[in-house]
Amino acid sequence: MKSFFLRVWMGWERLFEKIFGIVYISDDNIFRVALRVYRGKAIQLSDGTVLRGGDKYIELHFNNQLAMSVLKDVNPMAMLNWARSSLIGLARFIKEGPYAKADVIMGLTIFSLKSIERFGFEIMELNRVERRIVSLYERFL
Template sequence: MKGYLIDIWDDFDPVYQRIRRFSTITSKDNIPVFRVHVNKYRGPEQVLSDGSIITKGDYLVRIHLHNIRLLQHLSLIKSKTRRTMMLYQMVSEALPAIANYIRNHQLHDQIKAIWGVTMLNKLVGRLGFDTKPIPNLYYRLLKYSSQIPIHILSTGSFSSIFEKRKVSYLFMSKDRLLKT
């Protein structure tokens, strides 16, 4: 069943990528890790740990894990700890490619940070990200519910969705990213 769902998702994914106009960011091993696009931030003001301030209307690079490719790549690894460490390594290796994406973007001077929404909150601080709560309850629930199918496919467990999981914003300032 899981294999069929991943196959269907894999068939639909190129259409979704074209509609959303994503650019793909790969790891050193040429594994697609992120999909990114530049947009204007519309959330509440955020003060990051390095002192950067993100306000409405600032240009940010929105990052999305390329879940289908990561699921396909990590699905053969049985150990949850090993999968986590592999994902951490792939994300770490892809961050310099996001920095290059920003350097080469036409709005590179105006881009202030990268950001995303995640349920994976444990190791992101080590990568240089700040996690921030999502204050809007409805948006938080929408994001949580949209990530449940991904979570079920990645863990293979329905019961784990009832564990307390926090959906958060992730931010990293452009200055911090360019230092990686």
């Protein structure tokens, strides 16, 4: 039963990336990205950057299929090193082309990743609607 749900989930992932323009950075990068236009309230980050409606941002996605194929054989330290090298690959990828015009890189995760701050990310609380969506998603998993 679990393998059926995984196949359905991976099929949904492929459809989702096609519909929403999510692209792969490389075959071994744990991240995928999409260029978006921000439509929410202004957000001020700790470095003074302000993201306003109409600004471009990069939406960061976890490459679930790659992660699931590798995670079962990887220890936590190796996973951290993989994330670090993937972030370096991400930086190279966004230096040129349309991604270079983005003001912010933003992602949403269901994981509690306080350690992500050491990579230069900020953690922000979700609003009530976002929390509800994530809660439903977690129940599905």
